[in-house]
Amino acid sequence: MFKRSFSLTRIQHIKRLQSSSSSVPKYSTSFLNSNVSKTTARRSTSFLNGHPAAIDTSNKVNPDEKSHFETLAPTWWDSKGSQRILHLMNLARMDFINEILRNYKVQLNANNSNGSKNDIDTDLYIPRFTTSVFPTEIKKNIENELNAAIYKELQKSELTVLDVGCGGGLLCESLARLPFIKKIDGIDMTPAVINIAKQHQSLDPVLAEKLTYAVRSIDEQKGQYDIVTMFEMLEHVDDPKEILISGWEHVKSNGGILFLSTINRDLISWFTTIFMGEYVLKVVPLGTHHLSKYINSREIIAWFKEMYPLSHEVLQVKGTMYIPGKGWVNHDCSNVGNYLMAIQKK
Amino acid sequence: MFRRVPPLKRINKASSNISTLGSSIVNVINHSKSTTPLLSNYYSTIAANENNSSTLPVKSTDILIVGGGPAGLTLAAAIKLSPNLKHFKTTLVDAGNLSENLPKFHNLSSSAYMTNRVVSITPQNMDFLTGDLNLPLQFNRIQPFDGIYVSDGLNDTSRMTMDRESMGNMVELLNIQSSAYMKLLELNANNNTNPIEIADNCKVVDIVKPSTTNATANGVENTNPWPYVKLDNGETYKTRLLIGCDGFQSPVRKYAGIETRGWFYNEWGVVATMKLEYPPFNHIRGWQRFLPTGPIAHLPLPGDWATLVWSTTPELSKLLVSLPSNVFSKLVNAAFILEDGDMQYYYRKLSDAAVDKRIFDEIIEDIDYRIEVKSQQLINKNNSDMYYVDENYPPPIKDTLEKSRARFPMKMFHADTYVAPRVCLVGDAAHATHPLAGQGLNMGLGDSKSLVSVLEKASSRGLDIGSVDLCLNDYWKDRYGTNMMLLGVVDKLHKLYGTRNEVVVGLRQWGLNVVNNLGDVKEFMMNVVSGRK
Ligand SMILES: Cc1cc2nc3c(=O)[nH]c(=O)nc-3n(C[C@H](O)[C@H](O)[C@H](O)COP(=O)(O)OP(=O)(O)OC[C@H]3O[C@@H](n4cnc5c(N)ncnc54)[C@H](O)[C@@H]3O)c2cc1C
Numbered sequence: 001m002f003k004r005s006f007s008l009t010r011i012q013h014i015k016r017l018q019s020s021s022s023s024v025p026k027y028s029t030s031f032l033n034s035n036v037s038k039t040t041a042r043r044s045t046s047f048l049n050g051h052p053a054a055i056d057t058s059n060k061v062n063p064d065e066k067s068h069f070e071t072l073a074p075t076w077w078d079s080k081g082s083q084r085i086l087h088l089m090n091l092a093r094m095d096f097i098n099e100i101l102r103n104y105k106v107q108l109n110a111n112n113s114n115g116s117k118n119d120i121d122t123d124l125y126i127p128r129f130t131t132s133v134f135p136t137e138i139k140k141n142i143e144n145e146l147n148a149a150i151y152k153e154l155q156k157s158e159l160t161v162l163d164v165g166c167g168g169g170l171l172c173e174s175l176a177r178l179p180f181i182k183k184i185d186g187i188d189m190t191p192a193v194i195n196i197a198k199q200h201q202s203l204d205p206v207l208a209e210k211l212t213y214a215v216r217s218i219d220e221q222k223g224q225y226d227i228v229t230m231f232e233m234l235e236h237v238d239d240p241k242e243i244l245i246s247g248w249e250h251v252k253s254n255g256g257i258l259f260l261s262t263i264n265r266d267l268i269s270w271f272t273t274i275f276m277g278e279y280v281l282k283v284v285p286l287g288t289h290h291l292s293k294y295i296n297s298r299e300i301i302a303w304f305k306e307m308y309p310l311s312h313e314v315l316q317v318k319g320t321m322y323i324p325g326k327g328w329v330n331h332d333c334s335n336v337g338n339y340l341m342a343i344q345k346k
Numbered sequence: 347m348f349r350r351v352p353p354l355k356r357i358n359k360a361s362s363n364i365s366t367l368g369s370s371i372v373n374v375i376n377h378s379k380s381t382t383p384l385l386s387n388y389y390s391t392i393a394a395n396e397n398n399s400s401t402l403p404v405k406s407t408d409i410l411i412v413g414g415g416p417a418g419l420t421l422a423a424a425i426k427l428s429p430n431l432k433h434f435k436t437t438l439v440d441a442g443n444l445s446e447n448l449p450k451f452h453n454l455s456s457s458a459y460m461t462n463r464v465v466s467i468t469p470q471n472m473d474f475l476t477g478d479l480n481l482p483l484q485f486n487r488i489q490p491f492d493g494i495y496v497s498d499g500l501n502d503t504s505r506m507t508m509d510r511e512s513m514g515n516m517v518e519l520l521n522i523q524s525s526a527y528m529k530l531l532e533l534n535a536n537n538n539t540n541p542i543e544i545a546d547n548c549k550v551v552d553i554v555k556p557s558t559t560n561a562t563a564n565g566v567e568n569t570n571p572w573p574y575v576k577l578d579n580g581e582t583y584k585t586r587l588l589i590g591c592d593g594f595q596s597p598v599r600k601y602a603g604i605e606t607r608g609w610f611y612n613e614w615g616v617v618a619t620m621k622l623e624y625p626p627f628n629h630i631r632g633w634q635r636f637l638p639t640g641p642i643a644h645l646p647l648p649g650d651w652a653t654l655v656w657s658t659t660p661e662l663s664k665l666l667v668s669l670p671s672n673v674f675s676k677l678v679n680a681a682f683i684l685e686d687g688d689m690q691y692y693y694r695k696l697s698d699a700a701v702d703k704r705i706f707d708e709i710i711e712d713i714d715y716r717i718e719v720k721s722q723q724l725i726n727k728n729n730s731d732m733y734y735v736d737e738n739y740p741p742p743i744k745d746t747l748e749k750s751r752a753r754f755p756m757k758m759f760h761a762d763t764y765v766a767p768r769v770c771l772v773g774d775a776a777h778a779t780h781p782l783a784g785q786g787l788n789m790g791l792g793d794s795k796s797l798v799s800v801l802e803k804a805s806s807r808g809l810d811i812g813s814v815d816l817c818l819n820d821y822w823k824d825r826y827g828t829n830m831m832l833l834g835v836v837d838k839l840h841k842l843y844g845t846r847n848e849v850v851v852g853l854r855q856w857g858l859n860v861v862n863n864l865g866d867v868k869e870f871m872m873n874v875v876s877g878r879k
Pocket residue numbers: 364365366367412413414415416417418439440441442464465466467519548549550551591592593594596597615616617655754772773774775781783784785786787788789790
C-alpha cells in the first residue's frame with residue numbers, strides 16, 4: 001500500500017516538475033544570469049527597463065500563486081493547520097533576527113541617532129564563557145546585567161520594519177510585539193491574506209498601534225526602513241530580482257538590514273520541501289513550491305556583489321532545516337535547502 | 347499573624363469553594379464533594395459582558411498571577427527582573443493582607459521568634475533566590491544544614507545518615523514571600539512606567555471565558571479569548587495569560603478544567619516551632635524517624651530553634667495540637683527515642699476523655715524516666731558515653747512556641763497538565779507531595795524558573811505568550827516528568843514506611859542499612875533531597 005501511493009506521488013511530482021520548469025532550465029541558469037548582463041547590472045534603471053516583465057512589475061503577482069494563497073488564507077492562523085510549518089519556521093527566523101539585531105544593532109543605533117556619538121559601552125560585551133569563573137551568584141548577576149544592558153540598548157532603537165509578502169502576518173505580529181520595534185508595515189499582493197492579517201490583528205490590543213497592513217506592491221510602497229523583510233516569498237514571485245531591487249531601495253543606508261529567507265535550488269530542497277513536505281509528510285499544502293523558482297544563496301550573494309559592490313555587507317547566512325518533532329533548526333550549511341540571510345546596507 | 351491555620355475548628359462549608367488558605371486546608375478532605383456544584387460555575391462560558399455584575403470597567407493586563415504565596419511572589423519577581431518580560435503589564439492578586447504582613451515580617455529586627463511554616467530549600471533553588479532573583483532574604487533567619495539522619499521507629503538498628511555539605515537550607519515561607527515582595531517594591535520604585543500591580547486583600551471569586559464569537563467588536567472569531575477574572579471587590583481583569591499560583595484549591599485550575607490525580611494519605615501533619623534545651627553543637631542536621639503512624643521530622647533553625655513536621659493519624663494530630671505545650675514537647679522528645687509500644691501507651695492515656703492535669707504530670711514524669719533509662723541502655727550497649735545520644739538523636743526540645751502548632755492533611759496529587767489556553771499552573775496548584783522529603787516548594791520554584799525561561803523565549807520571538815501550542819506547552823513538557831519522578835519517589839518512600847508488617851519492617855532494616863552502605867542508591871536519594879540531579 002505504501003509502495004503504491006509512493007509511486008503515484010512520485011509520478012505526479014515528476015509531471016509537475018516537467019510542466020513547471022518547461023521554460024526554465026532546471027539547474028544551469030541562475031536567476032539573474034538569464035536577464036542581467038554585468039554592465040546593465042550597475043545601473044539599476046536600465047536594468048529594470050531591460051527586463052521584459054518590467055513594464056508593470058509593480059502590480060505583478062503570479063495569478064496561480066495568488067489563488068494558491070487565497071485558498072490558504074482562512075486557516076493561516078491555525079498553528080496546527082495548513083500553515084503549521086510556517087508557524088514553526090517563524091520561531092527559527094525570529095531567533096535569527098534577534099541574533100542579528102543583538103550583534104549588529106550598534107550600526108542601527110548610530111543610524112537612528114543621526115550621527116550623534118553612540119553611547120554603547122563596548123566593555124559590556126564580554127564573551128559569555130569568561131563569566132563561568134565566577135561564583136554562581138556573581139555570574140548570574142553579570143548575565144542579568146549583560147542581558148539587561150543589551151536589551152536597554154535595543155529598546156532605545158525604535159526600529160521601523162517593512163515586511164514584503166507578509167501573508168497572514170505571522171512575522172508582522174511577532175515583530176510588532178517586540179518592545180524595540182516602533183512601527184511595522186506589512187504588504188502583500190493577495191487581498192485575501194491581508195484581510196486575514198487585519199482580522200487577526202484586531203484580536204490582540206498590543207498590535208493596534210504599531211502594525212499596518214495594505215494590499216500593495218513593493219514599488220508603490222513609500223519610505224525607508226531600518227529593516228526590510230522578505231520571508232518565504234522570493235520563491236513565489238516571477239521576478240525575484242525586481243523585488244530585491246525595490247526591497248533594497250526601502251532599506252535605510254548606514255546600517256539598515258534586509259532579511260530574507262528562501263530555498264536553494266537543489267535536489268535536497270526538492271526532496272525536503274516538495275517531495276517530503278508536500279507529498280509524503282503532507283506538512284506543506286500541495287502546490288506551494290516550484291523548484292524552478294528556488295534561488296541559491298550563492299546566487300543572491302553574487303548578485304549583491306555585482307549590483308551593490310560597495311554598499312552592502314552580507315552579515316549572516318544560515319541554513320534552516322525542518323526536523324519532524326523538533327521544528328526548524330538553524331545550521332551553518334547555507335547552501336542546501338532553506339536558508340535565512342541578513343544583508344546590511346552601508 | 348498571616349495565614350495561620352486554625353488548629354481544630356473544622357470549617358465545612360461547601361459553598362465557599364475559594365476560601366482563605368486557612369479554611370481551605372481544613373476543608374480539603376471534602377474536596378470532591380464540595381467542588382462539584384461549583385464546576386458548572388467555572389466552566390460557564392458567559393459571553394464576556396464587560397458590565398456584568400459590576401459597574402467598574404474591566405482592567406486589562408498581560409500577566410495575571412493569582413496567589414501571593416511563595417510560588418506566586420517569586421515568580422512575579424522573576425518576571426519583573428527579566429529583561430525580556432518586564433515590559434508585560436503584570437498583576438498579582440492575593441486574598442491575604444500582603445501589604446501589611448510582609449513588610450512587617452521583613453522588618454523584624456531579630457529572630458526573636460520563628461514562624462511555623464518552614465521549608466527546606468535545595469542549594470540549587472537557593473541559587474535561584476539569591477543569585478537570579480537577588481532577593482533580600484533575612485539570612486539570619488535561615489539555617490543551612492549538612493545532612494539528615496533517618497531512622498526507623500520499629501527498628502532501632504537501621505538508620506541512615508545522609509551527610510553532605512549544604513544539603514539544604516531551612517527557610518521560613520514568610521522569609522521567601524516577604525523578600526520577594528520587598529524586591530517587587532524596589533523594582534516598582536525603579537520602574538514607575540510599568541510597575542507590577544499587587545492587589546491584595548481580594549479574592550478571585552469567578553473566572554469566565556468569553557464566548558469565542560462575541561469577543562471582538564468586528565465579529566472575528568477569536569479562538570483563544572482572554573479570560574475574565576472577577577474579584578470580590580467588584581473589579582474584573584481580563585488577561586493575556588493567567589497564572590495559577592493559587593495553591594491546592596486552585597480556582598485557576600478549576601477554570602481551566604484541568605483534572606488532577608492523587609489521594610489523601612489519611613495522615614495529618616502537625617507543624618510546630620520548638621525551643622531546644624541547647625543549640626546543636628556538632629553537626630547541624632535534620633532528624634527524621636519513620637514511626638508506624640507516619641514520619642516525624644525535626645529540622646534545625648538558627649540558634650536554639652527547631653521546627654517540627656509530625657505526620658500522624660487524623661485523630662492523633664487533633665490530640666497533638668490540643669495538648670498543653672509542655673506535654674507536647676515531651677512527647678516529641680519521646681517520639682525520637684522511645685519504642686512504639688511506649689508511644690501507643692501515651693497516646694491512649696492522653697486520648698482518654700478524663701485526661702487532666704494530674705495525668706499530664708504523670709506522663710511527663712514517665713517520659714523523662716523512660717528516656718533516661720533508654721539513653722543509659724544505648725550508652726551501655728554501644729560502650730559509649732553521653733555523646734552517643736547527642737550524636738544519634740536530635741537535641742531535646744525544651745518548649746514549643748505558643749500558638750505555633752497547626753495541622754495539615756497530607757496528600758499527594760498531580761494535575762494532568764499544567765497548561766491550557768491562556769492558563770498555566772505553578773507550584774501547589776499543579777502538584778502537592780508528602781513533606782517527608784521536603785520537595786513541595788522546591789518543585790514550585792523549579793516550575794517558576796522553567797516557566798520564566800519559556801516565556802522569555804516566546805517573548806523574544808514575539809509570540810502571544812498565551813498560546814499553548816507555540817509557548818506554554820514547552821513549560822509543561824519541561825516540568826511534568828521531573829515533578830512526576832519526585833512525586834513518585836516520595837510516595838514510594840511513604841508507602842514503604844507506612845506499615846507495621848514484619849516482613850516489610852525487616853526488609854526496611856536491611857534496606858536502610860544497605861542503602862547506607864551502597865554509595866549509588868544513597869547518592870541518588872541525597873540528590874533527590876538536595877535537588878541535584
Ligand atoms: C507541613 C508541611 C511541610 C512542608 N515542608 C516543605 C519543605 O520542607 N520543603 C518544601 O519545598 N516544601 C514543603 N512544603 C510544601 C510547601 O509549603 C508548599 O509547596 C508551598 O507553600 C506552596 O506554595 P504555593 O505558593 O504554590 O502555594 P500556597 O502557599 O498555597 O499559596 C497560595 C496562595 O494563593 C492565594 N489564593 C488561593 N486562592 C485564592 C483566591 N481565590 N483568590 C486570591 N488568592 C488566592 C492564597 O491566599 C495563597 O497566598 C511543606 C508543606 C507542608 C504542609
